[in-house]
Amino acid sequence: MEIPDKVVNRLTMYHFILEDIRDDEEYISSTKFAALLGIDNSQVRKDLKYIDNQGKCRVGYEVKQLKRKIEEYLGFKQTKNAFIVGAGNFGTALAKYDGFKDYGLNIAAMFDKDVKKIGTIINGKEVFDISKVGSLASKQGVEIAILTVPRAYAQSVANYLAGAGIKYIWNFTTCVLDLPNDVKVWNENLIGSFLQFTNKDKEN
Amino acid sequence: MEIPDKVVNRLTMYHFILEDIRDDEEYISSTKFAALLGIDNSQVRKDLKYIDNQGKCRVGYEVKQLKRKIEEYLGFKQTKNAFIVGAGNFGTALAKYDGFKDYGLNIAAMFDKDVKKIGTIINGKEVFDISKVGSLASKQGVEIAILTVPRAYAQSVANYLAGAGIKYIWNFTTCVLDLPNDVKVWNENLIGSFLQFTNKDKEN
Numbered sequence: 001m002e003i004p005d006k007v008v009n010r011l012t013m014y015h016f017i018l019e020d021i022r023d024d025e026e027y028i029s030s031t032k033f034a035a036l037l038g039i040d041n042s043q044v045r046k047d048l049k050y051i052d053n054q055g056k057c058r059v060g061y062e063v064k065q066l067k068r069k070i071e072e073y074l075g076f077k078q079t080k081n082a083f084i085v086g087a088g089n090f091g092t093a094l095a096k097y098d099g100f101k102d103y104g105l106n107i108a109a110m111f112d113k114d115v116k117k118i119g120t121i122i123n124g125k126e127v128f129d130i131s132k133v134g135s136l137a138s139k140q141g142v143e144i145a146i147l148t149v150p151r152a153y154a155q156s157v158a159n160y161l162a163g164a165g166i167k168y169i170w171n172f173t174t175c176v177l178d179l180p181n182d183v184k185v186w187n188e189n190l191i192g193s194f195l196q197f198t199n200k201d202k203e204n
Numbered sequence: 205m206e207i208p209d210k211v212v213n214r215l216t217m218y219h220f221i222l223e224d225i226r227d228d229e230e231y232i233s234s235t236k237f238a239a240l241l242g243i244d245n246s247q248v249r250k251d252l253k254y255i256d257n258q259g260k261c262r263v264g265y266e267v268k269q270l271k272r273k274i275e276e277y278l279g280f281k282q283t284k285n286a287f288i289v290g291a292g293n294f295g296t297a298l299a300k301y302d303g304f305k306d307y308g309l310n311i312a313a314m315f316d317k318d319v320k321k322i323g324t325i326i327n328g329k330e331v332f333d334i335s336k337v338g339s340l341a342s343k344q345g346v347e348i349a350i351l352t353v354p355r356a357y358a359q360s361v362a363n364y365l366a367g368a369g370i371k372y373i374w375n376f377t378t379c380v381l382d383l384p385n386d387v388k389v390w391n392e393n394l395i396g397s398f399l400q401f402t403n404k405d406k407e408n
Contacts, residue, residue: 010396090297194374
């Protein structure tokens with residue numbers, strides 16, 4: 001079943017909330033989710049129907065079961081390996097963030113072209129010369145690259161990644177990439193995000 | 205006029221594209237935007253009507269004019285000051301990212317509770333003791349905080365920020381914050397973003 005992006009986003013937020021529930025609370029109501037996220041009750045119930053979890057009348061959703069269903073549905077346990085390309089401030093911060101692992105994202109290696117960075121280890125992840133992307137990608141079966149190079153290099157590095165067998169690019173740069181159709185790009189547009197937030201009063 | 209979040213997001217992407225246009229190209233077509241972003245032509249034209257820019261038949265949109273209109277509409281020149289709360293890996297990476305300034309976001313100061321960090325300067329921004337948030341916020345008229353503390357501290361720090369006069373929290377943690385209604389929260393859900401991206405093939 002095709003699940004809309006916004007629902008995937010909210011399901012992860014429900015999971016964050018479930019993570020913080022005290023151990024002695026067995027049930028959670030849709031009202032609680034709704035209040036914490038500033039959305040409608042009916043939206044929560046609709047979202048949770050996607051993962052076939054209907055909740056009990058007047059009792060709510062069983063915490064542990066709901067958590068497990070979200071994990072299964074979104075594939076938290078099916079670890080996906082990814083490379084970080086660009087070992088600058090942002091790439092390094094992402095490499096040092098251990099939270100990704102709980103949600104199925106493993107950083108297998110990092111790449112840079114700066115000889116001072118190549119060979120260093122950042123949070124257990126080795127930084128390789130960018131020219132090694134292709135061989136390591138095929139050896140480790142990695143198809144996902146997290147692109148954190150400076151904007152000016154983004155397009156040329158992305159071209160190189162596409163040629164090296166990378167199929168998914170999570171783009172943290174502000175360069176809109178022009179790539180062959182078989183490479184999927186997801187733009188993490190932090191600036192757009194900030195502007196959405198500050199251009200109007202909005203709870204999310 | 206109320207403008208949908210997705211449109212704000214795409215307008216910034218159009219602006220990124222316009223930034224990369226060669227100087228000798230006077231016009232850009234909706235088709236070019238659409239192809240680069242993997243969306244429909246008609247979507248581009250609809251979006252650009254929000255900012256009252258209709259383009260010329262068979263010629264397209266005037267690059268400089270369109271750029272200026274997006275800048276005016278989204279307020280890139282009306283700088284908003286913000287604090288970064290949490291001078292860890294992620295907070296530091298955001299502080300070092302100079303690109304924000306071009307889009308109207310100025311990091312006025314940083315805060316942490318670690319005495320080893322307090323008093324240091326990161327990319328020209330001083331790190332203050334977290335207890336100084338209230339006085340600096342009122343002195344500098346800052347209402348926006350970028351929250352990059354570890355998850356375990358997120359709720360208590362957010363409570364403190366709310367009490368110190370912060371009205372907008374851009375939340376980079378995976379904690380869903382429970383705050384008074386007059387504090388607006390924008391959740392930057394990177395995990396949700398990754399899962400949206402990898403759970404299905406999608407261009408954006």
